[in-house]
Amino acid sequence: MNPEKWLEEHGDILYRFAMQRSQDSEVAADLVQETLLSAWKSKDSFAGSSTVRTWLIGILKHKWIDYLRKEIRQREHIELADGDPTAWFDAHNGKWKEEPSQWHGDPETLCQNEQFIQILKTCAEHLPAKQKLVFDMREFQGLDSDEICKVCEITPTNLHVLLHRARLGLRHCLDKHWFGG
Secondary structure, three states: OOHHHHHHHHHHHHHHHHHHHHOOHHHHHHHHHHHHHHHHHOHHHOOOOOOHHHHHHHHHHHHHHHHHHHHHHHHHHHHHHHOOHHHHEOOOOOOEOOOOOOOOOOHHHHOOOHHHHHHHHHHHHOOOHHHHHHHHHHHHOOOOHHHHHHHHOOOHHHHHHHHHHHHHHHHHHHHHHOOOO
């Protein structure tokens, strides 16, 4: 086992393996680099019960899983931040940073306007996943709170928070894309 030759002997295979999973050349290169660095640090613990290539691919698999976990956590944080309406309020006094505009028109008439319905659905599509799900179940499918809580395995309090945030998000989106506020 000669660690100085790992990149030369196994680099292409490791890179192809990483590219098959990530589809991103920078991510694949980083994963290979992290794999080789990790292998270098733990080379003394290599038992020799497999080939070096198999051992390196095993390390790469773990690096890929770690990368995915990190990506999922980051996406969840971004989704939480995007879906958090507290950004629309002043942190010091709790008032709107920019007050929502007054909506004009009859809600019943709006709900029969195909363009409005399309914009509403588009706005709903951009809600964070859980907010979108509970809003859709409640407003479009007509399920009651108990059914939604049971299906989504959430508490009634959590449901009401999600619905409140979904409605605030929709209000913000409709202000922007329909009412022109």
